[in-house]
Amino acid sequence: MNKFSTILSHTYITKVKTKSFIFSTLITLLIIAGLANFQSIIDMFAGEDSGEIAVVDESGVYTEALQQSLAAADENIELVPFDGTVDEAKAAIQDGEYGALVVLTESEAQIFDATYFANTITESGNQMIIEQHLQQLKIAIATQASGIDEAMIAEIYAPIAFEAVALDESAKTEEELNQARGIVYVMLFVLYMTVMMYGQMIATDVATEKSSRVMEILISSAPPITHMFAKIIGIALVGLTQIGLFIIVGYTLIRSKQEELVGGVFELFGVQDTSPMIFVYAIVFFILGYLLYATLAAMLGSLVSRIEDVGQLTTPMMMLIVIAFMIAIFGLGAPESTFVTVTSYIPFFTPMIMFLRVGMLDIPIWEIALSLGIMVGTIAILAYIGAKVYSGGVLMYGRSGSLKDFKKALVLGKKEK
Template sequence: MNSFWIILFHTYLNKLKTKSFIITTLLTVLIVLGLTNINQIIDFFDKGGKDKIAVLDETGQLYKPFKQQMSAINKDLELVHYKKNEQAAEKAVKNGDYTGAVQLRFDQDQLPEATFKAMTIADSTISTDLQTGLQQLKTMLAASKINLSQDQLQKLYKPVTFEKKALEKNAKTEEELNQARGLVYVLLFVIYFAVIMYANMIAMEVATEKSSRVMEILISSVSPIKQMFAKILGIGLLSLTQLAAFLIVGYFSFKHNLDSLKDGFFGVYGFGDVPTATIVYAVIFFILGYFLYATLAAFLGSLVSRIEDVQQMITPMTMLVVAGFMIAMFGLGKPDASFITVTSYIPFFTPMIMFLRVGMLTIPTWEAIVGIGLLLATIIVLAVFGARVYRGGVLMYGKSNSFKDIKKALQLTKNE
């Protein structure tokens, strides 16, 4: 058993000190810090001042009421009454004096219309705000033409009350669903990238040792089965170390910037008051998903002798992860669809899709337990089968990138 722990910690420490691991960790930490400080970053680049819009009022009547409407929509947009002609306004925009220019005029019904000109219309924020302001102004002028009072106008455009109530017992409210959707969305990405990255790492580790003939020395002193599970657990420990770094940095950065983030993505898809059960399920499905694909990757990696062949061999496994992720993304909008329910019981999709259902819906506990049970059973079957393939696969050299080599590996295991 001592050799098992030696390989486990050797794998862990060896990968922990690699430049690729350190650089990946640092880059991801920077991304996490960037996301949780996004408002400050945007403010830093926008500190040059407000966007200035030149307003050409051909009517002589629309500028003041239009500016009044815009002050309520976007306070960071500065409207300037531009009294020169259209050509001069275009030249001022090209020179960078203004972000854009808007021409106000009356249509044939004596209602306002406009043309907006800017160097590029790729950023739709400003043009959308200007259009909204003009639409409100048009509504006011149209109402005045048919003698509607301000109170009548407010009643006419008051948003309709539309409540959503679920009749199912213990069903989540809309607010809880929004919160769950945000958390599930983030954790699905974590599961997806972690499984792909760390499973690939295991396959590469095995193939690298075989290509350097280190495996011949190892199998003479340690059984291949011990090697396989020691590597899986070693890289699993590595993944938990890296994820812990991301979560700690993300948690404290998010907590520090909570006030500035509450009106954005994190406000709509809140992360406060997250149910403990959701966190527990996230951890369970992450760990089981890792072991499922890590076991698969280990014995697939044992079939190749060259590092160049690894990606080709594990491509089907990667496609399974991608398929599960894409189904889960679809399920964020329709988590109660029959297709989602059925695929949540397919072991290779269960880590993501069953977690999606647990997070988004109020499903019976037995359904989650069945999903976990199927995952555990599949992992055990893969571990037993994978150990036999691994045992023979590590003895195979030469060009080996076909799934027919699984049969050859099993024969080598029997002949030992």
């Protein structure tokens, strides 16, 4: 036990002190802070003066109506009637006196035509807003001229009242599904990134120790099985430390800006009114998924002697993670499909896909228990086989880049025992 804790603490401290860990943690914390202040950042830029927009109105009656429409919608656009000619207004824009120019010309068929002039038209924000309000103004004028009731026109263009209602009492409502879909997506992405990153870290760490011949010293002081699981748990603690920092900082920022973050993106991702059991299942499936892929990564890492060979040998494992993530993304739109249901019981896909089903559907508890049992059993089998392969693999040196060395490592592991 003393050897196990020594290797574990050495692995943890070494990884936490690396520049890559510190740098990635700081960058991610800055991103989290930026997301928490996203609305404030948008408002800050949106609050900047967009510049006056000159208007040349041939009729002299549309400018005021357009100004009233923009003011009613609280748009940050200031229209200024221009008394000169269109050419003089264009020259004023090029001189920087105005941000843009809108020319309104009378048209018998369409009431009026509009032309938008600017030094560059890459910034389409003001252009689209003005076009939208001019369209509304045209409809209002045409409606009034034809004698049609404006209220009737508004009723015709109003969105249809459409509501989806589930007849099954146990089924989730549309609002609950939208909230679950957001939080499940976030959890899937976190699970995907962490398992891929830390699984690769384990394989690379084992290969690094072999390439530096440190492994010969380690296996002489501690059994390979002790070293493997100390390595897995040590890097798991590194991941938990990093994720823990993200959660603490994120939670603190969310609490401090709770009123600002109500609704919008915050509500879209389902953080509001989400069942605590979703987060419990997320932790359970995350831990089991990590142990599953970490054991596999340690086993594969022990088969190579050079860091350059790690990527080639761990590619199949990474493909499994990618496939699981892609199926889960598909399942967000069709969680009850047979394909999603079947793949949720495949142990390498279970952490993501069964969690997806748990978050999106009201499935029987026995299905969750069965999937967890399959995962635990698979982890036990992988741990047993992985320990033997690891025991033999750490003794193998030379070029290696394929799974053909698996059998050789297994034989050496049995002899070592």
